[in-house]
Amino acid sequence: MVTPGGVIVMIREWDATVYDALPLPHLRWGRRTLDRLALTGDETVLEAGCGTGRDTAELLDRLPRGRVIAVDGSARMLDRLRSKLADRLDRADVVQADLTRPLPITEPADAAFSVATFHWIHDHDVLFANIARALRPGAPFVADCGGRGNVARVRAAVEKVTGETSETWHFADPEETRRRLERAGFTDVRAALVPDPARLEPGGQFETYLATVVLGAHLDRLPPSEHRAFVRAVAAELPEPVVDYVRLEFSARRAGG
Ligand SMILES: C[S@@+](CC[C@H](N)C(=O)[O-])C[C@H]1O[C@@H](n2cnc3c(N)ncnc32)[C@H](O)[C@@H]1O
Known part of the structure; x- marks a missing residue:
């Protein structure tokens, strides 16, 4: 969706249960970050x-006297x-918010952390300012997200199947990210x-992974009856059950202090 101010907003729902059951490379990206x-x-x-909340739990382990604001x-x-961390919510503020809008946070935080999220957001100037x-x-601010060249093969497969250029993600490069920060x-x-x-098992696991983690925004634009055929067609265009991830890893520090 494009707001009247021209900002592309990509808030969408995820199948959280299927997401958590997949062999996610996000686990190692989270640990690295x-x-x-x-x-x-x-x-x-x-x-x-x-x-x-996988990394929220890990953060809480590393913050015995601290808190997490989970957005x-x-x-x-x-x-x-909330259900996974039910017994730890006394130290976690769970906030549903759009990162492209000013965040509803009253006290400034001591650090920021993010994994596998920023490539879903087109306007990184607005995101970083928020x-x-x-x-x-x-x-300090540390983050991981898809970077320049991320999922290039998957993207080419999508474009072959749809016949259109895919503008779903924003895969930034390190130099433009440094300037924006x-x-x-x-x-x-x-x-x-x-x-x-990331290599998946061929067939069902690969297709479920593509549908849940990679192609969700594409599927949102199709009727449910066409989802399976679309994912199969994209998978069939790929030579092996591999998602060719390229991570953009960055760290920075809020000026002053
Ligand atoms: C691939 S998931 C990563 C989640 C988690 N960090 C992990 O590593 O498993 C991307 C997450 O970014 C969130 N997201 C994407 N765009 C967002 C936005 N504009 N504002 C808030 N959350 C957003 C999605 O709802 C989703 O939970």
Whole structure:
């Protein structure tokens, strides 16, 4: 959807149960991103695009005296997070919000963290400005998302099946990301592309993975009766059951402090 102000908004629902049952490479992306965030254990960390809460739980483990502000746009992802973390919600604020809008957070957080979310958002200037406003000066910000060249083969397969250019994702490159972060008020920016393909089992698992994790926004535009055939057609265009991920990993610090 494009708002009257011209901002592309990609809030959509996810099948949180199927998502959690898949062998997600997001697990290792989450661990890698967490390992780039130095914590003393009493901070409040903003998690942007927390999904079903896998990394929220890991953050809470690393914050015995701290809190997590877990933000996501999907009600179903957040419902699943709430049931998985039911006994830990005293230290987690679960917020349904659109990261392209100013975040409804009253106290600035001490750090920001995000995995596999920002490529779903087209306007990174707005996104980074919103995150900067939610952080105290000096706060670290670490993130992973799809970067330039991400899922290029899958994208080519989609374009072959639809006959149209796919504008669903925004796969930024490190240099433009560094410029955007600096414009939004961040400093000490490091950003790099990391190729990290994921191999699935052929057939049902690969098709379920594509439908749930990669092609959801494409499927939203089709009637349900056409979903299966579309996913099969895309899978058939790929030489092997591999999603050719290229991660954009970056870290920065809110200026000041
Ligand atoms: C692939 S999932 C990743 C979730 C989790 N970080 C993980 O690694 O499993 C992407 C998440 O980003 C959220 N998301 C995408 N665009 C968003 C937006 N504009 N505002 C808030 N959340 C958004 C989705 O709802 C979804 O939960």
